[in-house]
Amino acid sequence: MSWRTLAAAVLALAASACNWVERSIPPERLPRFEPWSVRPRVALVLGSGGPRGFAHIGVLKALEEAGVHPDLVVGSSVGAMVGALYAAGYDAHKLEDMAYGLNLFEFLEANMMWGGAASGRAVQAYIDKAVGDRPMEALGIHFAAVATRLSDRKLVVFNHGDTGLAVRASGASPGEFKPVRVGNEMYIDGDEASPVPIRVARELGAQVVIAIDVSAYLEQTPPGVPQEWIDKDERRAKQIRAEAPGADVLIHPDIGYYAGHDEDYRRRVIAIAERVAREQMPRVKAAIAKEAALQAVH
Numbered sequence: 433m434s435w436r437t438l439a440a441a442v443l444a445l446a447a448s449a450c451n452w453v454e455r456s457i458p459p460e461r462l463p464r465f466e467p468w469s470v471r472p473r474v475a476l477v478l479g480s481g482g483p484r485g486f487a488h489i490g491v492l493k494a495l496e497e498a499g500v501h502p503d504l505v506v507g508s509s510v511g512a513m514v515g516a517l518y519a520a521g522y523d524a525h526k527l528e529d530m531a532y533g534l535n536l537f538e539f540l541e542a543n544m545m546w547g548g549a550a551s552g553r554a555v556q557a558y559i560d561k562a563v564g565d566r567p568m569e570a571l572g573i574h575f576a577a578v579a580t581r582l583s584d585r586k587l588v589v590f591n592h593g594d595t596g597l598a599v600r601a602s603g604a605s606p607g608e609f610k611p612v613r614v615g616n617e618m619y620i621d622g623d624e625a626s627p628v629p630i631r632v633a634r635e636l637g638a639q640v641v642i643a644i645d646v647s648a649y650l651e652q653t654p655p656g657v658p659q660e661w662i663d664k665d666e667r668r669a670k671q672i673r674a675e676a677p678g679a680d681v682l683i684h685p686d687i688g689y690y691a692g693h694d695e696d697y698r699r700r701v702i703a704i705a706e707r708v709a710r711e712q713m714p715r716v717k718a719a720i721a722k723e724a725a726l727q728a729v730h
Contacts, residue, residue, distance in 0.1 A: 461567060462615050463577075463590035463598035468636070472504035472574050474720060475638030477630050477679070478511030479672070480623035481646040482605070483691045485510030486531050486698045490705030491644050491683060492524035498713045500720070502642070504574040506633045508622035511644070512577035512602035513559065516595050519575035520563040531698050552600040552609045560596035568595050576636060577602040578622035578629045582611050587625035589632055590614075627668045628682075630675040639723045642716055643679040645672055646705070652689045680719035683712050 476495070478488050488511060495501075507515030517527060539554045568575050569592045576591040579601040590598040601612040601619040611618040626632065633641045647668055653661075676682050685708040687701040 457594050457597060459615075461594050463568070463593035463601065464615075465576075465589045466569075466592045468574060468591070470574075471637040472502075473638065473723070474500070474502045474640045475504040475506060475633035475636070475642070476502035476515075477628055477633050477641060477643040478505065478507040478515045479628035479643070479645045479647065480509035480511055480621065480668075481627075481691070482510055483693050483697070484646040484648075484687060484701065485514055487646045487685055487687050487701040487705035488514045488644055489524055489527045489531055490685070490702040490707075491709040492518060492527065493702070493706045494709035494713060495642075495716070496524045497710070498717065500642075500713075500716055502573065504576070504633065504636060504638055506576045506578065506629050506636070507599075507602065508578050508626055508629050509603045509605065511628075512599045512622065513555070516559055516568075516571070516575060516577065516599050517562055519568075519571040519573040520566065520595075521572050522562075528702060531702065532695055534698075536693060549608060549610045552604055552612060555603060556594075556596035556600040558596070559599045560594070563595050566595065567593055568598060569593075571595065574636075576632065578626055578632055579604070579612075579614075579619040580622055580624040582618040582620050585625065587622070587629070587632070588617075588619065589636075591636075623668065626671065626675065628672050628675060630678040630682075634678050639727075640719050641679045641681075642719075643676075643682045644705075645682060645684040646687065646701075647672065647684075648689045649684075649686055652686075654689060681712055681715045683709055685709070 505515040505519045541550045544550050563571060576589050577598040579588050581588050597614060601614055602622040604612045604619060605621040611620050628643050628645050630641055630643050648665060650665055650669055685705040687704050
């Protein structure tokens with residue numbers, strides 16, 4: 433790391449240090465699950481994947497172009513981050529602009545400079561600021577974030593309460609982020625229990641489910657990658673296969689094996705995902721039309 437890069441990192445850390453003070457969230461605002469009075473019709477499920485999640489924006493662009501507007505967004509990990517912003521009213525083009533302008537120094541924490549795990553407080557602050565400090569139930573579109581309860585590794589759904597804290601818990605990837613406390617429980621990445629939470633969307637009442645998987649294709653695993661990566665990819669693929677039959681359309685763009693953070697990477701994966709999603713729009717529209725016809729009969 434050059435001295436200029438180091439200096440920039442230190443300045444960014446100092447400038448945003450105020451974001452890392454743990455907010456005192458009152459009990460009534462803690463993330464939780466509460467049933468909705470209105471049953472959602474079309475659900476968009478956004479999967480996990482770290483920086484691969486930029487690809488979700490490309491799918492959103494294709495959906496908006498086709499006039500498809502979900503009334504439920506369910507997200508796991510980075511999918512929860514993108515999903516919360518979309519549910520809060522940021523359209524695909526605004527999200528794309530935000531993606532290109534994103535300053536990763538904003539999310540740095542001092543202990544990360546020496547390989548330590550991040551708390552995720554900067555992520556929480558970023559989301560809460562972006563959504564105007566609105567809780568999940570006030571975002572405009574029904575939104576749910578999934579996380580994994582550390583004590584028993586069970587999937588937990590948050591759809592009410594503090595949006596930033598729910599997103600932070602949903603993305604607390606072991607080894608990279610510390611577990612996140614919500615009430616009396618600790619939570620880790622939703623990816624651990626459900627990388628693409630299709631089943632959750634169905635359980636929440638969705639009649640049509642459009643799911644986005646941004647994970648790597650197993651057959652493209654390069655030689656020599658760490659066994660830990662291989663094991664994680666295989667675990668994730670197995671979990672997604674188990675839930676895939678519950679989706680009307682599952683879009684899995686091939687954005688390559690390795691992920692990146694620079695603007696060129698963001699532009700490339702957004703463009704690939706947009707093209708692949710456009711190709712799937714006839715299936716998406718057919719699924720929605722079929723459901724509408726069934727509703728008309730009943």
